[in-house]
Amino acid sequence: MKIMRRFVSGIVGLTMLLTGCATTNQANNSRLDLIKKRNELICGVSGKIPGFSFLESDGSYKGLDVDICKAFAAAFIGDAKKIQFRPLTAAERFTAIKTGEIDLLSRNTTFTLSRDSSEGNGLSFAPVVFHDGQGLMVKQESGLNNLEDLANKSICVGSGTTTEQNINDAFESASLPYTPIKYQDLNQVVAGYLQGRCSAMTSDRSQLAAARSGFKDPLDHIILDDVLSKEPLAPASDGQDQKLGDAMRWVIFALISAEEQGITKSNIYEKVQLAKNNPELKPLRRFLGIDGGLGEKIGLSNDFVVKVISSTGNYGEIYERNLGKNSEVPIPRGLNELYTKGGIHISPPFN
Amino acid sequence: MFNINSDSINTLFQKVRKLLFSNLFNTVLSLVILLIISLVFFNIYKWFSLNSSWEVVTTNLPLYAFGSFPTDQQWRPATWMICLLFISLLTLFGPKWKWLRKNLLLAWIITIPLGLYLLYGGFGLSPIMSRQWGGLTLTLLLTIFSALLSLPLGIILALCRQSSLPLIQKSSSIYIDVMRAIPLISVLFFGQLLIPLFLPVGIEIDRVWRAIFAFTLFLSAYIAEDLRGGLQSIPNTQIESANSLGLNQVQIIRFILVPQALRIALPSLTNQAIGLFQNTSLMAILGLVELLGVGRSILANPEFIGQYIEVYVWLASVYWMVCTIMAVLARHLEQRMTINKTNFQKL
Amino acid sequence: MNKHRNIFLQYFIFIVFISLFGILINNLAINLIRTGIGINFSWLLKPASFALAEYPLPYSASDTYAWALFIGWLNSLKVIFISLILSTFIGTLIGFARTSTHSLIGLIAAGYITIIRQTPLLLQLMFWYFVGFLGLKDNILIHIENIFKVSNQGIELYGLSFSSEFSALLFGLSIFTSAYIAEVIRGGILSVSRGQWEAFRSLGLSEIKGLISIIIPQALPAIIPGLTSQYLNLAKNSTLAIAVGYSDIYSINDTIINQTGRAIECFIILLTSFLFFNLIISNSMEIVNKIIVSSKKYN
Structure with a gap:
């Protein structure tokens, strides 16, 4: 019996150790740090929605949701290719975020109160990418x-x-x-x-x-x-991870803001040069990360906007590529135009 | 055999007449059946030649085979599948040289680490994560690994159920009965959505391996049940005589109980394997892009919307082909095993 | 000594398992607290706010989740029960055909069995639904006024109407299961010794009469266990209803998980309902078995 008791207490000790380790490990670690450490973003998509995310004949995923994922990867890791797409069914998408199966969701998901609330699905939504x-x-x-x-x-x-x-x-x-x-x-x-x-x-x-x-x-x-x-369709992440939520929010705003300012994939480096040479262009310098250290405040590198725009282009370019007139699924921009052109997309200032 | 002369045609003719048209009732019946068959074939042929377009299949062939595996690395799963096919053919139709037959088992075993190496990479090949596996490659992989893992677990469960220790016997029979009572899809659902909740934070198992794990949990209960019959049919006298020969319990299990039980349960075990291969298609409902999942994803490509009939027909024939190969291999295995059995009975 | 060792071994293994289980449960608890999911069943009483296409009892979207689940459960029961009868019928026919002396019939039965058994059920269901029923488009396959009608809206029989989702699931399941039942029946028939066939033939009984009155009663004891396990499989396979849009217990669970995120609770509900289905089927087959055994005794 003595052996038995020792044995039982050993097991109990082991259990506590195993689970105890687990609890200390996860304290306050943002998913964002994990993504950087992993050097890869795991992005939940549908994989079955034309124009938003679908499988191309060469085996790659394509669509608006997919490009948004790429923008996140470019901002978080610096490389839009360091990304794994996880096709998810509608039923498993929220559980997948909650269990950490995916880092974030870019899957044609409607922004609603009960999904956002901690009493509901407990998510945190980035700005709307498609109205x-x-x-x-x-x-x-x-x-x-x-x-x-x-x-x-x-x-x-x-x-x-x-x-x-x-x-x-x-x-x-x-x-x-x-x-x-x-x-x-x-x-x-x-x-x-x-x-x-x-x-x-x-x-x-x-x-x-x-x-x-x-x-x-x-x-x-x-x-x-x-x-x-x-x-309103928006990317989403775990509601308890504010750091990741903030980073995602400002990546989307960067895409919109870049379109407002006419910064595109093709002219981004010119704009960087321009900003570097002209100290008086303060807003542009802050936006492109030359001044102000805005990126660091949300856990990203200061030039994250440059990385994003140089790999995916601005919001308008992403839209044109996937849903524009010459794409396979042309959808008029309507509400999804910038606020200056009759739509409702607007970015808060990068200050 | 292939030498057809008028004589053999004549006997064939008579055979057909005897088989199909021996009396009036049979003649009418045969004619009706032949009419129906030809109607069915005619309609299928008409659809094939007129109403179907196979671009959705032909342009996406690599996708069906390998899923999202990087294009420049697709030779790796291709090599693996060709290896599997080659060994299957060799096993079935290969020459009956003794050294070849002896080494075939070894070849079969080698395909498994070879497959893993080719798919995962490392040691000179660029590493590829299991998330990128897809299509037929993934289907085969799910089947092979689930089958491999569930066999030992099933054997252990079956032995535990026969155990004289009541606690072990009870718990294993509860496990087997409960597992056999619930639908596979709920176990797979558990594997995909709930297993992450049972793991310590920070430890992640990839969803492919979680699927394999779920299949293993499910299948091992069925294997245990199949083996139970085998174990029960082994007469007690064998165990007694083994005891008197001085074999210990482990030796009895290893050399007497398990091999015989496996041999007796072989037909049902091979059926389970074929069933497993078919059931991997359920993962499409849970979002894995295996063979059926790829088909469903392709149907979302704006280019191919609405061409599901072609996709389903194509997928059905692929599944049917692989199942048939598996069934033929299984029969081959059973035949080789029964030779031993008759020898055994002669003794 | 040996006995003591065994008992100790037993407790050892048991404790290892219990503690492993404990670790898992502990992890679960930690994860539930961390993610704020938690386990509770109070949501069951909230309004479901989704409509259903088929409900054997009155249902509207303002009813509770619990009621929606019960409707799903009834829907499952409905398709399982009818499919059970249909598959037994088809399976018996095919099983007889397989043992038939008419070689063409035997061949067709064998072909039927291999094709059905060697393609996945899920694919078959999708095929039945999207190609079989919906493929009819606006054509009507069979139309006998007020009696029988088959179209892409389903089947109408004497005023009873079955949706195409239900019908496709019913046919798919029944045909798939019948291929397995046919093998069980064949095995049962073959288990009756050849002498019995010759005996009734020499008595001047016709093939069909002999089959029904002599062979089947003797084959039944060998058939019942196989039949029971096929019925259980049928019940489990009915969960694939989700692929053809039929609202069975699994698909309603799926919808609810999507709405509420209550995956664990829904999983528990699903498991309980299937243990219940299983009890129903295996107990009724037990009763059937007893009746057969006792009727034999009186003979």
């Missing part, structure tokens, strides 16, 4: 024109998303009955709609447009004017 709204797409020949026409019809929707809640709210407030047909991802929603399982499909309007651009006869489908909800 979207939920819409409905129907076939031209069906003659359906508005929400009322869709009463008692089936509607294809992605499950577990805000989309699903919004469509329910819309129909409920109009007291109209409907049947939701729920699928796991967008391409299944598209398949269900194209094959006539549903009279309409609902999703963010950008996704509807993206999907439609891939159809055989895009003109046979119309996106209804009803906008069911605001869908």
Whole structure:
């Protein structure tokens, strides 16, 4: 029995040691330091949304969400290629952040109160990278024109998303009955709609447009004017990690601010030279990290803006590349223009 | 065998007549069935030649095979898969030289570290993280490693269940029964979303290995159950005589119980392996880009939206091919084993 | 001495496992506190705020999560139960066909079994749904006025209507399981000695009558255990409903996890419900087995 007791106490001691180590290890360590130490950013994306993140034939990921990840990697590590994309389903994305499986999420995620709050999903959202709204797409020949026409019809929707809640709210407030047909991802929603399982499909309007651009006869489908909800899509990280949250916030603002100032991927080094040669260009010098030491205040290098813009370009360039007129999924910029051009993107000052 | 002359055609003709058209009922039945078969084939042919476009398959072949593995390094998984295929063919159709047969097992074993080395890199090859594995490579990898890890665990569980120590016997049978009662997808879900919560902070296991771990947890319970039958069918007299020969417990387990139980359970074990290969497709629901996952990702590319029929047909044929190869290999293995069994019974 | 050593060994192993388990639980607790997830079930009583396409009992989005889960559970039960009957029926047919003396039928049955068994169920389900049902587009496959209608909206039978999601899942599951049941049936039939066949033939009974009254009763004891495990597999496989958009217990769990982030609680609920399904199936098969055994005795 004596041996036994010693043995038990040994085990208990070992347990405490193992778990004790764990608790001390994690105290106040920001994910940002871990990313730098790892020299690689793990970015959660969808991998299945045209225009935002999808797999190219050469095996690389492409899209707006993907470029945002690249901007983060450039800012945090200094190299937009040091990045691992983790395709995630809608259901696992928040758990993946909470468990540390991924560093941050850039996965077409709608910014909502309950996701942001510590009582809810406990995330922290970076500024909105794409202002979207939920819409409905129907076939031209069906003659359906508005929400009322869709009463008692089936509607294809992605499950577990805000989309699903919004469509329910819309129909409920109009007291109209409907049947939701729920699928796991967008391409299944598209398949269900194209094959006539549903009279309409609902999703963010950008996704509807993206999907439609891939159809055989895009003109046979119309996106209804009803906008069911605001869908501000934003990158997100763990709400308890303020340092990472701050860094992400200012990387996005840098992308927008660069567009405001006309700083692009091609002229960034000229602008740096310009700022270096002209001490009176104070705001530009602060923005590009020559003066002020702003980067260090958020745990990044002072010239993080230069690294970001030189690898991904400014917000406008990212938009043009993925969703612009000449891209595979052209979506008009609308709300996503700068505030100076009728949109709502604006960056606070870099002071 | 291939020498066809009029005589053999004649006998073939008679055989067919005897088999299919022996009486009126059979004749009608045969004709109806043949009609249905030809209709089905005609429609499939029509769809193949007219309504399908295979660009979604042909342009993405490397993606199906290797996922996001860096393009300039794709020769590595390719080498591995060709090795596997070559050894399979050699095992099945290769010459029956004795030295070759003896070394085949060794070759099979070597493919595993070789595969790991080629995929992970190191020692002269650029390292590649398991997150970048995908497509058929990942599917094969999940299958092979889950099978390899769950076999010993399954053996241990089966032995524990036969144990005379009540505590061990009870806990292992609870594990086996509970595992067999719950759906695989929930275990995989546990592996992907919940395992990180059970690890100390700072320790991370990659999701590929977590998937393998989950498959192992699940499959070992089934293997244990299959082996139980085998273990029970071994007569007690064998253990007694082994005892009288002075073998200790470990030796009895190693040389008497396990090999026989494995041999008896072989058909069900190979079925489990084939089932495992198919079930790796469930990881597509949980976001891993294995073979089916790649297919679903490709369907999101604006270029290929809506071409799912081609993708599904293509994937089904790939799965079917690999399963068939596995099944043929399994039968080959079973045949070799039963030769021993008949010898054994003769004694 | 040896006995004492064994007992000690047993406790040793047990304690190692318990402490490993303890470490894991401890880690979990630390992680839960650190991430602020926590475990509680109070969210079950909050409104679910998602609609469902199919509900055997009244359901609306303002009902609670608990009720939504129960509806999902019923949906699962529905598809499992009907598929159980259908797969037994198809499986028996194929099993007989496999043992048939008509070689073409035997060949087709064997081909059916190999094709079905050697492709993943998940892929088959997607194929049935997206190609089989939705592939009909606006065409109607079969339409017999007021009796039977198959279209991309599902199946209508005497006013009963089944959605295409349900139907695809039902067919996919039943056909997949039937290939396995066929093998069980074949094994059972083959286990009856050849003498029995010759005996009833010499008595002048027809093949089908002999099969039903002589062979099957004798084959049943060998068939029941295999059948039970196939039924259990069927229940477990029904969770793949999520791939075809049918709201079963797993897919509703998935939605709820996405909305609330309560992964652990949902996992516990899922496990409990499946242990329950299992109990239902294995207990009823036990009863069936008892009835067979006792009816044999009276004979």
